[in-house]
Every structure is written in structure tokens, then in C-alpha cells.
Amino acid sequence: MDRGERSLTALGHYQVAELLGAGGMGQVYLAYSPSGRAVAVKVIREDLAARPGFRERFAREVQAARQVSGAFTAPVLDADTTGDVPWMATQYVTGPTLDDAVKERGPFPADEVWQLASGLCEALRDIHRVGLVHRDFKPGNILLAEDGPRVIDFGISRVVDATALTQSGEMMGTPLFMAPEQFRDPREAGSSADVFALGSVLVYAATGHGPFDADTPFAIAWNAVHEEPNLSGLPESLRPVVEPCLRKEPSARPDLEALLALLSSRREGRSQQALTPGAALARTRRKRLRRGVPTLSALVCAALVVGVWLWWPQSERGEANTTRPSATTSPATATSVHFPGWKPWTTQLADGLPDVSPTCRYRSAALWCTEGSTLAARLDPRTGKVLWRRTTNDHIAPVLLGVTQEAVVVGEYLVDAQTDSYRIWTFDAETGNPLREQKIAGAERCVVAVETLFCVQSGAITARDPVDMGHMWTAASGWDLLPLGYGGSFDNVYVVKRAENGRPTQVGEITQGDGTLLWLRDVPQGADLATVSGNYLYATKSSTSGTTVNRLLRIDRRTGAVKSLDLGLPEELLGVVGEVFYTCSDTGVVSAYDISAKRRMWSSTTLQAGLSAPSVDGDRVQFMAQDGTVIALDRRTGGALWQNQPSKRGVRATEFSGPVPGLVSLGDVIIAPAPDLRLRSFLASAASTASPTGGATGSGR
Structure with missing residues (x-):
């Protein structure tokens, strides 16, 4: 069967622009949605699609790939698994592959490899959590996007492995990065094969060669199965990983x-360079796309099913600092380990007394904020410098709906005598120049997810x-629309059906491509949804109509199984992180x-009322209080770690006028509004530890 280029002009409602390339599974095309958005479409080989059982497995794997949740997900936008030509459309992401970057600039310094390892490890963890195994994890499937590395092209690896490739005797994977068990019997290769490939990828990134390089695939296989790896040139600091x-x-x-525990416990001094060639190339390609000129991005831009978002600071090109900090490094010096170029800072976002408290989010190596007179502002998180700020003279309550690659x-939200509506402003993410201001009549709620604006209209x-x-x-x-992640950008579009009293009766997820319903689950009667994460719905129940709750619930959206935990006395829900509910x-x-173990882990007296949503970073959980104090507790025990108060400044406001905003936690660097x-x-x-918050009490309810 011919595996070459197909003559295609349209796939679904996407207009095909050009062939980007072809591989063992099919062809990759650059295409455009009806609004002009660039997408990458992978079309499956005809001979694979014709194999018995392939389409069913393909559909299951695409659905499983959609379930990879969290900040490390780059979404599948659309797919057709039953048509004459099976295909899958994903977000088009520009940037070189790790393979291209190493070939262009040579091996990476140890600090960059260390940071790369953390991101790739987190990506694989999120992939494995939904039962997927990549099986072709290699530098060519790692994209160095402008805002960090992304792992791609895993959503159909296992389904191809399970059908045609194992049946026909073809080799699934790339020999240089395959585990020994993949050579013996590919069907036995599990998640540990991806761990082996991760080690091989890190060797390649740090040295420019693989650990089992040889002249022929057979010799590579022999080395991987029988010989010790060639680690010549690998920095000593990377060997334990x-x-x-x-x-x-x-x-x-x-x-x-x-x-991940090892990586987080031994952080290298990070360079301010941060893969500059990849970032520059990504920016160039993005500008070409804006002008409508198709670009031949690496094949990794296609079949993008999951991505890992990782903070990666951008700076002018310079030499990397590969010096490891000593054990006697002072706290002030140690900041470069966690956030290169950072120093403590304070910035006045606006003048006057606040009508609306500042709300900030971190994304794409920048800090994005809004408040009453500030529609949007971009700040450098290392220095607090305001890079640009767009203001309004109106008294409004702006909400940061999201940050895309471009906007x-x-x-x-507006309410008048005739109809509800939503006013939207968009600004160029790089320059702050206004792009569009539009009033959407009849809109009751709007959110941004996966580079798209969704509204209930x-x-x-x-x-x-x-x-546009x-x-x-x-x-x-x-x-x-379920308003998850207030003010943030997330990668799933959840919809909810409500009863007349406003309580949810059903919740589901729709595709970004055309709004098709992916799954649907009933919500227990009388429950209020708190969040949706992965395969679970998290909800609460209350015996009153107030803001307190007395029962916590987790609903498995696949089976409908419910786990619940009664609190006894009503408490205010602060938020859900992972499997943990935080209340006050x-x-x-x-x-x-x-909720998984159906028990209270701990209680801690903070002497503060009106706390923000929790922010979890490592073993810390942090909250903002009504007066701007940041409180940090031990995530495992609830023990008080520290607190930090803003300085008092004369007659200025001393408490937030509305809901307490959240803080931004970047490792050991905290950014908090006052x-x-x-x-x-x-x-x-x-941070200071004055005025201790009190003791913590464990419980085994």
C-alpha cells in the first residue's frame, strides 16, 4: 500500500494547506479552521486503517488522550475515527524538535538538561496516569516551543503497536531510544519503557549521542539488550538521574x-538562556503564520496529543551558567537556582483606592494581571517591571479570561434592562496593542480554553x-459553561445542565473542534460542582443555601461511583487540589x-478568616488572607511554616474589598497582590515566621 502523499483538500471542516511530512503512521498536514486558525492534522495510513480492530482501538486511544488533564495538556481539537480517512487534528505548535536543536547548537548545558528532565518527567507521568504508554519517546517527539518543551505524538503509538506493526513484524519505535524489552517483545513494553527512553533522551540532549549508538539497527538493539550504556561526556550531576x-x-x-522527587531535591543553577534558538524560531514561525504564509514546522507540530507546560525564562542569548550552588549559599544568592535573575520586588499596579482587587496569572514566562482600572497588564515576574498596561476610565470588574499564544x-459581564451581554477586549500578548473590543449580546458567561473563546449565548x-x-x-x-479555573486558561471545555433552582443536574465535556459531546454524567441531586479533574467530578452538598458545605463528594465520571465524606460542622470550601479538599x-x-481515603488529613488554626483558594507548590500549601497576609502550611501535616505580611502604607486600603485573590507560586518565589x-x-x-499561625491537628476520620 502506498504510504506517500495523499491528494487532500479538506478534512472535516478544516481546509488543508500543505503536506508537512510523512512517517510510519501516516501523513501530517497543515490545515486551517473556518476562522483561519492553523491546526496540524495527522491522517492515518490507509493500510493501517483497514486492519481489523484498528479503528476501534484508535477511537479509544484518542478518547484516552483527551483525559490527560492538568497544566501539561496540549489538546486534541478534533478527530474522525470512522470516516473513509481516519484523522486527528491537534493544536499547531511552532518550534524546533529537541533533535533539531541539538544538531543546530550542540549538546545542552547541564542546567538546561536538568530543567528539561523535570518537564519531560512530569509529561510522562501525566500520560501514564490515564493508562497510556508512549513507546516512541525520542528527541524528534519533543517540541521546544516558545513557552517550554512539549511531548507529542503518543496518542496513537499504542494502538498502532497493538495492530499492524506487531502483526506485520515491523518495529514500533526508534531503535536509538528503545528499551530492551521492546526489542524482545513490543507487546510487553509498559510504562518503564518510557522511563528507559527518557534516560536515553537526556543522554542525547547532554552529549549529542545516544547511549547505545551503533552503525545498524541490529547493532543498536544488541547494545541496548546486552551492553552497558555509553555515557561519555555526560555531566556527573546528571548521572544519578x-x-x-x-x-x-x-x-x-x-x-x-x-x-521527580530526585529532580526537585537537586536543582541545578539554571541558565537565563532558556533554549533561545527554539524560542526565536517559534516567534519567527508565528509571525509567518499571522501573515498567512504556511511554514514547514517540524513534524512534531502534528499529532500533538499531550504537552507539558513548563516555566522557561526568556532572555537575551548568552553563555549558560553551569555552576552548581554550594551548600553554604545564602538565601539571597540561592534565588538564582529557582528563578534566574529574580530579586525581591514591589510594584504599584495602579494609583488610587481599589474598586476591584488585582488578579494575576502566570503563563508563557510572564505575569498577566487585571484590576478595576487595568484591563490587562504584562509584567516581568523576575523584576516586577510593567512591560505594558492597558487601562480604562470606566468603573468595571474585568476578568482575565485567558492568555493564548497571540492574545x-x-x-x-454586563447586565442592563434589556438583556445580558459580555464585553470582550483582546490585546496582542507581546506588545499590548488592542486587537478587538466587542460586545456579545445575550452572552451569560465566557471562558478561554485551548486558544478558543467559548460563550454561553x-x-x-x-x-x-x-x-479577531x-x-x-x-x-x-x-x-x-462550567467556570473552572477562575480567570485562568485550561484545556477542557466542560458544560453543565442546570435545574430551575440553578443546581447542576448533568455535566459533560465537548470537543473544541465542533462542540460534540464527549461524555456525560449525572450529578447527585442537591450537589454543587466544585471542579472536574481527569476522570472525576468533585462536588459538595450543604443543608442550607449559604456558602458553607457539610459533605464532600467525588464522582467517577466513567462508572458513576460516588465517594463521600461528611464534615459534621459546616465549613467554607476553599478549593480542591488533586484528591484533597481544603476548607476553612x-x-x-x-x-x-x-476524599480518596475518606478522611481528614489535618486541621490547622490560622487565626485568619476569608482565605483565598489554595496554592500548592511541593510540600507547601499557601493561602492569602483578607489583609494580604500569605500563610504557608505543610501540605502533609498542616504545620505552620511561615507567613508574610504586606507593609502598611498610611491611609491606603488595608483589606481586599471583594473576594480574596489568589497568589502566584513559582517554586520558592511567591508573587502576591496587596x-x-x-x-x-x-x-x-x-519569609518571616512572626505571629505563628498555631498548631496543626491530625485526624483519621
Whole structure:
């Protein structure tokens, strides 16, 4: 069967522009949605699609890939698994592959490899959590996007392995990065094979050669199965990570959680360079796309199913600092380990008394903020410098709906005598130049997800391009959008059907491509949804109509199984992180409940009321209080770690006027708004511990 180029002009509602390339599974095309958005479409080989059982497995794997949740997900936009030509459309991401970057600039310094390892390890962990195994993890499947590395092209690896390639005797994977068990029997290769490949990839990134290089695939296979890896040129600091990954026996390799613990405990001094060639190339390609000129991005831009977003600071090109900090490094010097170029700073976002408290989010190596008179502002998180700020003279309550690769999207909900509406502003993310201002009549709620603006408009879900506000599609009539991640950008579009009293009765997820309903689950009667994460819905119940709750619930969206935990006394829900509910009593006692184990983990007296949503970073969980104090507790025990108060400044506001905003935690660097429209950044390890928050009490309810 011919595996070459097909003559295609359209796939679904995507117009095909050009062939980007072809591989063992099919062809990759650059295509455009009706609004002009660039997407990457992978078309499956005809001979594979004709194999018995392939399409069913392909559909299951695409659906599984959609379930990889969290900040490390780059979404599947659309797919057709039953048509004459099976295909899958994904977000088009520009940037070189790790393979191209190493060939162009040579091996990476140890500090960059260390940071790369953390991101790739987290990506594989998220892939494995939904039962997927990549099986072709290699430098060519790692994209160095402008905002960090992304792991791609895994969503159909296992389904191809399970059908044609194993049946026909073809080799699944790339020999240079395959585990020994993949050569013996590909069907036995599990998640530990990806760990082996991770070790091989890190060797390649740090040295420019693989650990089992040879002249022929047979010789490579022999080396991988029988010989010790060639680690010549590998920095000593990377050996504790790489060597355990390359053990011959799968059971002897570390799991990803153990690797993450090792990586987080031994951080290299990070360079300010941050893969400059990849970032520059990505920016060039993005500008070409804006002008409508198709670009031949690496094949990794296609079949993008999951990505890992990783903070990666951008700076002018310079030599990398590969010096490891000594054990006697002072706290002030140690900041470069966690955030190169950072120093404590305070910035006044706006003048005057606040009408609306500042809300900030971190994305793409920048800090994005809004407040009453500030529609949007971009700040350098290292220095607090305001790079650009767009203001309004109106008294409004702007909401940061999201940040895409090209635009910052801000919205305001309007209510007048005739109809509800939403006013949307979009600004160029790089320059702050206004792109569009538009009032969407009849819109009750809007969110940004996966580079798309979604609104509930006149009882239906509509999708728009956030850059030019062009209408893409209308679907899912009778549903409301679930406002997850207030002010943030997320990668799933959840819809909810409500009863007359406003409580949810059903929740589901729709595709970004055309609004097709992917799954649907009933919500227990009388429950209020708190969040949706992966395969679970998290909800609460209350015996009153107030803001407190007395029962916590987790609903498995696949089976409908419910786990619940009664609190006894009503408490205010602060938020859900992972499997843990965080609550606060009216006396300032914060509690953490493990819903999986159906028990209270701990309670801690904070002496503060009106806390923000939790922010979890490593073993810390942090909250903002009404007066701007940041409180940090031990995530495992609830013990008080430290607190930090903003300085008092005369007659300025001393408490937030509305809901307490959240803080931004970047490792050991904290960025927190103050009630008087200041933003401040301080080092967690250097925070004061005055006025202790009180003791913590464990419980085994």
C-alpha cells in the first residue's frame, strides 16, 4: 500500500494547506479552521486503517488522550475515527524538535538538561496516569516551543503497536531510544519503557549521542539488550538521574514519582538562556503564520496529543551558567537556582483606592494581571517591571479570561434592562496593542480554553477566535459553561445542565473542534460542582443555601461511583487540589480532607478568616488572607511554616474589598497582590515566621 502523499483538500471542516511530512503512521498536514486558525492534522495510513480492530482501538486511544488533564495538556481539537480517512487534528505548535536543536547548537548545558528532565518527567507521568504508554519517546517527539518543551505524538503509538506493526513484524519505535524489552517483545513494553527512553533522551540532549549508538539497527538493539550504556561526556550531576533509567530490567528502573522527587531535591543553577534558538524560531514561525504564509514546522507540530507546560525564562542569548550552588549559599544568592535573575520586588499596579482587587496569572514566562482600572497588564515576574498596561476610565470588574499564544483576553459581564451581554477586549500578548473590543449580546458567561473563546449565548455554546472574534461554530444548546479555573486558561471545555433552582443536574465535556459531546454524567441531586479533574467530578452538598458545605463528594465520571465524606460542622470550601479538599471554618481553622481515603488529613488554626483558594507548590500549601497576609502550611501535616505580611502604607486600603485573590507560586518565589493595588514578590524560604499561625491537628476520620 502506498504510504506517500495523499491528494487532500479538506478534512472535516478544516481546509488543508500543505503536506508537512510523512512517517510510519501516516501523513501530517497543515490545515486551517473556518476562522483561519492553523491546526496540524495527522491522517492515518490507509493500510493501517483497514486492519481489523484498528479503528476501534484508535477511537479509544484518542478518547484516552483527551483525559490527560492538568497544566501539561496540549489538546486534541478534533478527530474522525470512522470516516473513509481516519484523522486527528491537534493544536499547531511552532518550534524546533529537541533533535533539531541539538544538531543546530550542540549538546545542552547541564542546567538546561536538568530543567528539561523535570518537564519531560512530569509529561510522562501525566500520560501514564490515564493508562497510556508512549513507546516512541525520542528527541524528534519533543517540541521546544516558545513557552517550554512539549511531548507529542503518543496518542496513537499504542494502538498502532497493538495492530499492524506487531502483526506485520515491523518495529514500533526508534531503535536509538528503545528499551530492551521492546526489542524482545513490543507487546510487553509498559510504562518503564518510557522511563528507559527518557534516560536515553537526556543522554542525547547532554552529549549529542545516544547511549547505545551503533552503525545498524541490529547493532543498536544488541547494545541496548546486552551492553552497558555509553555515557561519555555526560555531566556527573546528571548521572544519578540517567543511570537508574537505563537499567536493563524494567522492574529495576525508578518510577516517575521517584524521579521527580530526585529532580526537585537537586536543582541545578539554571541558565537565563532558556533554549533561545527554539524560542526565536517559534516567534519567527508565528509571525509567518499571522501573515498567512504556511511554514514547514517540524513534524512534531502534528499529532500533538499531550504537552507539558513548563516555566522557561526568556532572555537575551548568552553563555549558560553551569555552576552548581554550594551548600553554604545564602538565601539571597540561592534565588538564582529557582528563578534566574529574580530579586525581591514591589510594584504599584495602579494609583488610587481599589474598586476591584488585582488578579494575576502566570503563563508563557510572564505575569498577566487585571484590576478595576487595568484591563490587562504584562509584567516581568523576575523584576516586577510593567512591560505594558492597558487601562480604562470606566468603573468595571474585568476578568482575565485567558492568555493564548497571540492574545490576552479580558471580559466583563454586563447586565442592563434589556438583556445580558459580555464585553470582550483582546490585546496582542507581546506588545499590548488592542486587537478587538466587542460586545456579545445575550452572552451569560465566557471562558478561554485551548486558544478558543467559548460563550454561553442565547442558550447555546458558541466558539470564537479570540484574536479577531470570528465565529467558529454554535452547538450544545441548553447547556451552560462550567467556570473552572477562575480567570485562568485550561484545556477542557466542560458544560453543565442546570435545574430551575440553578443546581447542576448533568455535566459533560465537548470537543473544541465542533462542540460534540464527549461524555456525560449525572450529578447527585442537591450537589454543587466544585471542579472536574481527569476522570472525576468533585462536588459538595450543604443543608442550607449559604456558602458553607457539610459533605464532600467525588464522582467517577466513567462508572458513576460516588465517594463521600461528611464534615459534621459546616465549613467554607476553599478549593480542591488533586484528591484533597481544603476548607476553612468561621474561626479560621483550615482543614484538608483526602476524599480518596475518606478522611481528614489535618486541621490547622490560622487565626485568619476569608482565605483565598489554595496554592500548592511541593510540600507547601499557601493561602492569602483578607489583609494580604500569605500563610504557608505543610501540605502533609498542616504545620505552620511561615507567613508574610504586606507593609502598611498610611491611609491606603488595608483589606481586599471583594473576594480574596489568589497568589502566584513559582517554586520558592511567591508573587502576591496587596489590598492597595501593589504586587510584591518574595522568597518563600526567607519569609518571616512572626505571629505563628498555631498548631496543626491530625485526624483519621
